[in-house]
Amino acid sequence: MEKILSKGGLAVLMAIMLIGYSCKESFLEIPATGQLDEAQLSTKKGIEGVLVSVYGQLNGRANRMASASNWVWGSIRGGDANKGTDPGDFSDINPIQRFEYLTTQGVITDKWTGLYEGVARANLVIKLLGIAKEDVTENDKKRIGGEAKFLRAHYYFELKRGFNNTPYVDETKDYGTGIEKVSNNVDLYPFIEADLKYAYENLPETQTAVGRVNKWGAAAYLAKVYMYQKKFAEAKALYDLIIANGKTTNGKKYGLVARYQDAFKASNDNNEESVFAIQAAANTGSVNNANPEFDLNWPYNTGPNGPGNCCGFFAPSFELGNSFRTDATGLPLLDGSYNAPANELKTDMGLKSKDPFTPDAKPVDPRLDHSIGRRGIPYLDWIDHPGNDWIRNQANAGPYSNKKYAYYRTDVGSLQDNSSWTPGYTAINVNIIRYADVLLMAAEAEIEVGSLEKAREYTNLVRQRAANPASFVKRANGENAANYVISTYKTPWTSKDVARAAVRFERKLELSGEGHRFFDLVRWGTADKEINAYLAYESKKLSGALGGAKFTPNKNEYLPLPQDQVDLLGKDVLIQNPGY
Template sequence: MKRKIIYFAMLIGILACSDDFTDLPQIGAFEEEFLQTEEGANLFLASAYSMLTGRSNLSVGDSRMRSGDNWFHDVLGGDAHKGSTDNDLSSLLRLELGEWDPSNEQLPRKWATLYAGVNRSNAAINAALAGGLIQVEAQARFIRAIYYIELTKMWGNVSVVSEENFAALEFNQPNSGPAWAVIESDLQFAIANLPTRVNQPDAGRPSTEVAMAFLGKAQLYQSNYTGALASFNSVINSGAYSLNANYLDNFRLEGENGPESIFAIQFLADGGASFNANPSTLNFPRGGGPFTCCGFYQPSQDLVNAYQTDAAGLPLLDTYNQPGNDVTNDHLLASSDAFTPHTGPLDPRLDYTVSRRGYDFNGFGIHTGQDWIRAQDSDISGPYISKKNIHQAGDGNVSPVNNRNNGVNYNMMRYADLLLMAAEAEIEAGSLENAFDYVNLVRMRAKNGEKLQADGVDAANYVVEPYTTAFADQAFARKAVRFERRIELGMEGHRFFDLARWGVSKEVLDAYYENEGRTIPNFGSKVAPFDEAHVVFPIPTAAIDLSEGNLTQNPGY
C-alpha cells in the first residue's frame, strides 16, 4: 500500500475537543503522489487562505472577535463601542470596559483561529516542499507571515510553530518572544519568489509588491524606520497601486480588488448560510432597509468629532474633542423628537464611515435615529452605526438567508494605509517634505472624490483641503500623520494597534474615556482607566493550562 500523508491542521498542537478553544478542520488522508502535485498542494493552500475570514466549519455564525476584519479592536482603540445592549455578549463588553481576564471566552477563539491559519499554512508549505512547488510555498509563507503578524500584534510573545514542528507533530512550543524574525524571513522568501502584480492574475493572491508592503509594515512595528522606508518606497515606485478616485470605492462591491487594494480578504456570499461571507453579521442596524439585527459596532462620539475641520478645511488636531465642540448628535432623543444635524464643516469621509441620524444609510433609507439603534438609554453604545462593513443597497453577492451575510471584502492593507505608513517612516528616517506630500495625496482624494449626496447636493457642509504650509517639525508632522490615519482608516481595525506601537495608548484612551462621557453620561463610571499592560492581550488560560508549562503569561496578567 502506498504511504499516505495525514494532514492535521491543529491549533499549535495543544488540542481540546471544545470549539470554545479551537476549531478543528477536517482530518483527511491523501496519497503522497497527489499531495506533490500542484492541485494537491493548492488544497492545503486554499485551507490556509480560508482562515483569514475568521470562519471555519465549526464557526458557522458570526465570528465576533474571530473576524479577520479586526472590528472589535476599534472598540478597544476608542473608535467604537461594542454596541447593542450592555448585557448582549457581556464577554465583549468586559473587554471594552477594561476587564481583561485571561479566561475571557473571546480570547481563545481568536488565538485558535490564528494558529489554525499558521498550521494550515505549514501543511501547504510541506506539501509544496515535497513537490518542489516554489510558487505554492511562497504563497503559503506569505499567508503564514500574515497570521504571525496578527498574533504578534495581539499577544507580543507568541509560539512559533515551524513547518518542521508541524511535520513532527511538535506543536507545543514555548512563547519566547515576538515572531518578527520568522515573519521577515517568510516575507523575504515571498518577495523573491512571487510574481509581480501585473503577472498575478488571481485576485486575493499575493504578489511581490504585496509581500514587500507587509515587510514594510513589519519593519515599522519594530521601529526599523530605515528598513520600512526602503520597503514602502519599493512598492510606491513600482507603480502597482494608486488611490481610487472615490473613497467609497474601497467599501463597495464594484470597487473590490481595484487599484487601491493591496491585499484583501475575499468574502463571498451564496444562496445559503454563506460561510465565506463577511462575518460582521452582528454589526448591522436593528432597523432600516431589510435589517432587523443586531446593532453591534457603533462608532464613538470621539471618532465622529475627529472629522471636524476648520474653515480652511484642515483637521482640528488639538481642539476637535474639547468641551462644547462635539458634532451634534441625537443620543437619548426619540426618533419622533425634533433634531437638527450638525451644520459646521466636516470631512466628507465621516459619512462614508459613520451613519448619523438624518443621512442616507448605504442606499437603504435615511437613518431616523433611535428607531435604528438597538441599545437602550442606559447602555453605553451611543447613537451611531458603522457603514464600511455593510453592503450598498442593490449590490449583489448578498445571502438571501438574512440579508447580512455579504461579499464585501476587507482590505487588510490598501494604498492609503501604505502611504500613511510611509509618511511615518519618512518623519523618522527620511524627509518631512515627503511625509507632507503623502498626507496631501490622501487629503486631495477626500477633497476631489464623490461625497454623500441628498437631493443632488452635498448632504452636509463638507470642507476638506490639503495642508498648504510645510510641516514645521517632527512633532507636528507626527501629529498630522497620526490624525490622518485615524480619519482615513476609521472603523477598519487599525486604531488600537496604532496607539500601542506609538506608545500613547494610556494618554489617548484615558482622555477618550473622559470625553466620551459628555455624550454617554454613564460611560465614564463604567470603564476603568487604561492599564498599560493592555497594549497586548493576556495569553488565554485554556492555552496555558493545556501547554503543561510551555506557555508563559504576559506581564501584568
C-alpha cells in the same frame, strides 16, 4: 467425537489468533474515512486546495474573533467604536472594551485558536511542498511557498501584536508522537520577517487569480512589520519601491480610487487601492463564501426599508464623530479641541425618531458620512438615517450606526446574500492593507528618516481624494448632505512633532473602523494617554457601558494568553503576560 474436537480446535485457533492480533499495534489501526492523507495531497491540485484553505482562514470562519478585520481588537479598543447593541448581547465583548480582560474569556481563546489554525494550515502547505509529486514544478514551489509563508507571517503578526510573543511552530514540528511543548520565550518578529522576505523574493508581480498575494503585497506587509519595530529606513526603502512600481494582483498600478466610498463597495472589489484583502462572494450556494464578519454590525430593527435587522453592534463613538470636525480652512483640529463643547458634533442622543432634529451645520470632513451613519444623513442609497429607530439601545451604544462596510440597496440579491438567518452576509471584500494605508505609513517613515515635505505630499494625496466633491454624500436634490469643508496642508510642517501629529490624525480619519487604531496607538507609545482620554470623554456619554473603564499601561497593550493553553502546556512553558 470428531465434531466435538473440531469445534474445540476451532475455538482454540480463534483464541490464538486474537491473542496474536492483540499484540500488534496494526490491529488497532483503522484507516480514516472522509479525509485525505499527505500522499494524496502532495499533487499540485492537492497542494493548491490546501493553500486555498489557508486563505479561507483570514476571516476566522468558525473563529469570528480571529478575523483580520479586527473590528473588536483594533477599532473598539482604539476608540473608533464601542460594542454597541445591548449589554446582554455577546456580553463577552464587554470586558474587552473596558480593558478588563480575563484569561478565561471565550473571545480571547477564539482569537488564539483561529490564528493558530491559520498557522497549521500554512505549515501543512509548506510541508507538502517538500514531498510534492512530479506535477509540481520548481516555479510552482516558489509561488505556492511564497503565498503560504506570507500567510503564515500574517497569522504570526496577528498573534504578535495581539499577545506579544507566543509559541513558534513551523512545518518541521511532528505531532504524530504527541503534544510537543513549545515555549513563548522567543521573539516572533525574526520569523515573521524571514517569511515575508521569502514571499517578496519569490512571488510574481502579478497573479492569475485575484485575491492571491503578489510580490508587492508581500513588500507592503514587510514594510508594515518594519514600522512596528521602528525600522524606518528599511520601511522607507520598500515604500519607495512600492509607490513607484507596485501593482495589484491583476496588474493595475496602485492608486487611490477617485471616490472614497468606492474603496468599500462590493461592486468595486479588487480595485487599484486594494493591496491585500479578504475575498468574499455572495449567492454562491453557501454563505461561507460571503463576508461573515459584519453580520451583526448592521443598524438594528430596520425592517424592509433598511439594510438588515440585526444587531446594532460596532457603534461608532462620539469621540470619533467629533474628530471629523474641521476648522474654517478645512483642516482637522489637531489640538484636541474637537471634543470641546463648542466643537462637538451635534447628535440626536436622547431623542426619539419622531422628535424634531436638525443635523450639525458646522464644517466637517466629508469622510464622516462615509464612516458613520447618523440621524438625518442619507444612509448609502437606502433612506435618511432615522436615528433612534435604528439603534437597539441608545444608552449603551450611542446615536450612531456602522456604515463603512454596509451594503447598498442596489446590492440586494446580487452582492448581498439572503440565504441565511440574516441578510448581513455580503460580497464586500475587507482590506487588510489598502494603498491609503501604505501612503500614510510611508509618510511616517519619511518623517523619521527622510523628508517632511515628502511626508506632507503623501498625506495630501489622501486628503485630495477625500476632498473630491464627487464623493460627497448628496441629498435627493443634489445638495451636499452636510457642510463639507476639507483642504490639504498648504504650508510646510515646521518639525517632526508637527508632522507626526498631522499624519497620525490622518490615519485616524482615513482608516477609522478598519481595525488599525489600537495597534497604531500601541506602536506609537501613546496608548495610555490617548485611550484614557477617550474613555474619560466617552464614559460621560455612555456611563453604563464605559463608566470606570481604564487602560492600564504595561498590561493592556497585550491580551492575556488563554488560561486553557497555559494549563495545557504548563505555566513554566507558556509564560503569561505581565499583569494577568
